[in-house]
Amino acid sequence: MAARMHDDDSCGAAAVASGWSLGDKDFAFLSDFVYKHCGIVLGEHKRQLVQGRLVRRLRALRLDGFDEYVNLLRSDPDAELGELASAISTNVTSFFREMHHYDLLANELLPNWIEKKKRSSDRLRIWSAGCSTGEEPYALAMVLAEALERTGSKVDARILATDLSPQALGAARAGTYSLERMGGISEERRNRWFLKGEGTYEGLACVHPRLRELVTIQPLNLLHEWPMRGPFDAIFCRNVVIYFDKPTKQRLFERYAGLLEQGGYLFLGHSESMYGLSDSFDLVGRTVYRKCK
Structure with missing residues (x-):
């Protein structure tokens, strides 16, 4: 899930208004649960944020306190995990964020891959993890579709898009975005790859069916x-x-290495690094890594 956690005054206000307090025992359980299932570390300084965010979830579930929510997680963790992750995270994303990654794909990687796949009849696969x-996956699909059009290729090419958050996945599947x-x-890509929303979708832009064909959206932790x-x-x-x-x-990096082609590429965010974390990749560009073994 491409997400971040940040302080939110409205969260604290909601918690105070509810009269519910997240005690030490319940916060310790939630911290352990979130780390185990989401890999996110919740320090003590995040308690107020978590408390405020989860008040909304407690209300939606008609629960009377954090102890009941903890009991729900204990009894059926998988059923609530996605909602919990959505509640404590803020999705941060945009079209063509970190444009240099897309430029590398369009100008160098995709032309080489497509030519290679044409000769070998192999599949071309890209994964948007989070x-x-x-x-992100629809931006990748635009670049991929344009590369396929330029070559007139019939290569079997697809993009897998995964996330843990049910709300985020629902929005991705809808494929409708405000202007x-x-x-x-x-402007050229807007005109080429988006349709003007009508009726219920008035004022929105809907992704072109061709992009939907290229992208498979699935839940994944x-x-x-x-x-x-x-x-x-x-x-x-x-x-x-x-x-x-x-x-x-x-x-996680070793698992990624196991799924990448020899010489395959891993793209990280602008504030992320693999330095000192894996011997399976070489740094070949700005937050761009290539599998080396």
């Missing part, structure tokens, strides 16, 4: 088992691992 509300969220897209076997030519995992501790990052 796709949030869909801006304010289209700032990173050129990066810390749990992965059903896909790869191999992938590239994995985008941007603004995700910054909130993990060192052991979690190390395990």
Whole structure:
């Protein structure tokens, strides 16, 4: 999940208004639960934030306190995990964020991959791990579709987009965006890859059916088992691992290496680094890593 946690005054106000307090025992359980299932470390300084965010969830579930919520997590953790992750996280994403990654794909990687796949009849696969509300995989799909059009290729090419948050996945599947969220897209691409919303979607832009054909959206917890076997030519995992501790990052990078083609690429966010965490990759660009063994 491409997400971040930040302080929110409204969260604290909501918690105070509710009269509920997140005690030591329940916070300790939630911290352990979130770390185990999401890889996110919740320090004591995040208690007020967590308390305020979860008050909304307690109300939605008609629960009378944090102890009842903890009991719900104990009895059926998988059923509530996605909602918990959504509640404590703020999705941060945009179209063509960190444009140099897309330039590398369009100008160098995709032309080479497509030519290679044409000769070998192999599949071309890209994974957006932590796709949030869909801006990243649809931006990747635009670049991929344009590369395929330029070559006239019939290569079997697809993008897998995964996230833990049910709300984020719902938005990604809808593929409809306000005009304010289209700032990173050129006018040419807006006209080519988006349709003007009508009726219920008045005032919104809807992604072109061709992009939907290229993108498969699925729920996935990066810390749990992965059903896909790869191999992938590239994995985008941007603004995700910054909130993990060192052991979690190390395990995740090795799992990514196991799913990448030899010489495949891993893209991280602008504030993330693999330095001292993995021997399986070489740094080849700004937060761009290539599998070396």
